[in-house]
Amino acid sequence: MTSLFKYVLLFICISASMMPSACAENNILGEEISILDNDVLDQEINKLNAFSLNSDAPPSKVQNYQPNKAEINLWQRIYSRYEIKNENNSRSKKYEDWYSARPEYVEKMMDRSQKYLFYVVGEVEKRGMPSEIALLPMIESAYNPIAISRSKAVGIWQFIPSTGRLYGLNQDWWHDKRRNVVEATNAALDYLQKLHTLFGSWDLALAAYNAGEGTVGRAIAKNRAKGLPTDYAHLKLPGETKDYVPKLQAIKNIVSNPSQYGLYIDSIPNKPYFTSVEAPAVINADLAANLAEISYDEFLLLNAEHRRPLIRTNDKTQRLILPINAADTFVKNLSQNEKPLVSWNIYQPKHNEKIKAIANKFDMQESDLIKVNDLNPQKTIKTSTMMLVAKKEGTESNTNQDIYESKIQNDKHAEDSMKPTKHRVKSGDTLNKIAKKYDIHIDEIKDINQMTSSDIQIGSILQLQRNN
Numbered sequence: 316m317t318s319l320f321k322y323v324l325l326f327i328c329i330s331a332s333m334m335p336s337a338c339a340e341n342n343i344l345g346e347e348i349s350i351l352d353n354d355v356l357d358q359e360i361n362k363l364n365a366f367s368l369n370s371d372a373p374p375s376k377v378q379n380y381q382p383n384k385a386e387i388n389l390w391q392r393i394y395s396r397y398e399i400k401n402e403n404n405s406r407s408k409k410y411e412d413w414y415s416a417r418p419e420y421v422e423k424m425m426d427r428s429q430k431y432l433f434y435v436v437g438e439v440e441k442r443g444m445p446s447e448i449a450l451l452p453m454i455e456s457a458y459n460p461i462a463i464s465r466s467k468a469v470g471i472w473q474f475i476p477s478t479g480r481l482y483g484l485n486q487d488w489w490h491d492k493r494r495n496v497v498e499a500t501n502a503a504l505d506y507l508q509k510l511h512t513l514f515g516s517w518d519l520a521l522a523a524y525n526a527g528e529g530t531v532g533r534a535i536a537k538n539r540a541k542g543l544p545t546d547y548a549h550l551k552l553p554g555e556t557k558d559y560v561p562k563l564q565a566i567k568n569i570v571s572n573p574s575q576y577g578l579y580i581d582s583i584p585n586k587p588y589f590t591s592v593e594a595p596a597v598i599n600a601d602l603a604a605n606l607a608e609i610s611y612d613e614f615l616l617l618n619a620e621h622r623r624p625l626i627r628t629n630d631k632t633q634r635l636i637l638p639i640n641a642a643d644t645f646v647k648n649l650s651q652n653e654k655p656l657v658s659w660n661i662y663q664p665k666h667n668e669k670i671k672a673i674a675n676k677f678d679m680q681e682s683d684l685i686k687v688n689d690l691n692p693q694k695t696i697k698t699s700t701m702m703l704v705a706k707k708e709g710t711e712s713n714t715n716q717d718i719y720e721s722k723i724q725n726d727k728h729a730e731d732s733m734k735p736t737k738h739r740v741k742s743g744d745t746l747n748k749i750a751k752k753y754d755i756h757i758d759e760i761k762d763i764n765q766m767t768s769s770d771i772q773i774g775s776i777l778q779l780q781r782n783n
Contacts, residue, residue: 389433389583394571398445399517399563402548406561407568414569415576420457421569422579428458429583430616431471431496438500445517447567448507451524454562460494460619466758469493470619472503475759477781482506488701489627495620497591497636518547518560526556529765589617591634592642594649597627597714598656606652607637607645624687625659625703627714657712662704664696677704738777746771753779 414421436449452471456462460471468475470493474484482502484492492498510520510528514535523531534550543549547560573580594603600621604614617636618626626633637645664673670692674681685692688702706712738749746769750757757769763781771777 387582387585389429389436389585390570390580392585393432393436393446393449394567396440396446397567397571399447399567401567402518402560402564403568404561406558407564410558410562410565411568411576414565415578418578424453424457425580428453429581430588431458431460431500432583433585433587434497434589435500438504442504442508444504444508447517447563448504450563450566450570451503451521453566454559460496460616466756470499471496472499474499474502475756475762477759477763478506481781489623490620491622492620496617498620516547521560521563522547522550522552522556525559526553527762527765529762530556530767533765533767587639589636590639590642591636592645593632594626594635594645595656596630596632597625597712599658600624600626602654602656603635603645606648607641608648609638609641613638623703625657625714655712657714658706659703660706660710660713662702664698664700664702666698668696670696673702673704677707679705736778736780738779740771740773740775740777742773744771744773745769749777755779 431452432449435452436446439446439449452458455473456471458471461469462471462473463469464473466475469479469491472493474482474493476486479486479493479499479502482505484495484499484502486492507520507524510523511517513528514520514523514531519531519535530552531550534552535545538545538550569576569578570580600614600618601611601624603618603626604611607614614637615621617638626635635645660677662673662677670684670690671681673679674684677684684690684702684704688700690696690700690702735753738753740749746757746760749755749771750760760766760777760779761769763778
């Protein structure tokens with residue numbers, strides 16, 4: 316089971332959540348990553364000395380993209396087409412100082428972005444959106460496709476579960492489309508365009524992307540009722556949201572002139588990094604990486620939506636994302652491959668069956684079984700639980716059959732249909748208690764119910780699920 320354990324450990328790194336208080340974790344490449352949790356970030360910023368307002372930031376340049384062969388550097392393509400009005404102030408200055416004080420963090424973030432940035436820039440330009448939007452994942456996730464926040468937001472664009480589903484980013488046992496860079500980018504740009512149409516300016520659209528359109532809409536209504544200006548600068552918004560546009564301004568300034576901030580950014584070629592290839596409906600993730608002759612880590616970062624060491628679909632084929640220079644290699648090696656594509660089976664536990672008994676049945680270590688299936692050893696396994704188990708030699712794999720998954724999904728839907736959709740607030744209730752009771756993050760409850768604070772009234776009804 317040595318090789319099995321190796322692959323299990325790699326997948327656990329992809330599935331692990333961020334620790335709420337730390338906002339730092341080792342990613343699957345062994346790097347420490349940060350998703351810029353605002354509480355921790357602001358605490359660190361406040362430790363720095365106060366600095367004067369930076370008035371030397373580069374001017375805004377409004378220009379629509381036209382292909383230019385002379386542009387060999389993707390950063391040049393981005394900063395030469397900034398369109399959002401510059402707002403350099405004390406807030407943006409403190410984030411410039413924060414990044415300047417952390418050159419290694421910036422280097423890793425910029426290096427990580429090179430896999431995805433060409434695609435994101437191209438999609439932004441197709442829609443006629445400002446090029447700064449392509450930099451937004453830097454303040455959302457440091458361009459980390461496996462970043463997970465305390466509010467269960469996931470991916471480079473940090474979609475929470477409900478908003479992700481609303482924009483077609485489905486999440487199940489096998490996949491989390493929020494971690495699919497291609498699909499999540501298209502969903503995020505759809506959402507941002509909708510917000511821009513709704514609020515009429517990019518700073519308000521960005522604020523709504525961060526805080527929710529209800530929060531921004533109510534802030535505008537309150538100011539309008541008082542006869543006050545309704546632009547971004549004058550709205551009463553959460554501190555995180557007031558800092559959101561200044562964070563993007565700081566990134567804009569750094570990308571435009573990194574040396575001004577004591578930083579160095581490697582150039583990124585103005586050409587695609589990845590492409591997609593057709594692959595079998597069912598295949599081991601490690602085998603796919605081997606066939607492409609790329610590292611397992613590289614494969615996982617490009618195909619982060621897959622949550623298991625077995626990649627599968629109910630369609631006849633599926634698409635995998637690979638570096639441009641590995642696509643033909645994969646196709647060639649796949650056509651010549653004579654080894655089994657799958658070393659796993661799907662298993663549905665029997666009533667009251669124990670984890671240890673299942674592990675013994677399939678010659679697996681109990682710890683391996685727990686890790687690859689995200690099991691809680693303290694809880695009883697439900698019969699609706701889907702599990703991956705090692706396929707024994709000489710046996711056929713059942714992973715290309717959807718009968719097991721169909722039954723399991725039906726059982727799961729039956730369980731979900733029994734979950735309450737509303738909660739009547741009782742004496743002693745707090746929003747935190749309610750969130751824990753129903754396994755929903757506080758921020759999601761507040762967003763669903765358009766709440767601006769955590770105050771709740773006895774007898775009031777809280778919605779627990781978002782209406783489509």
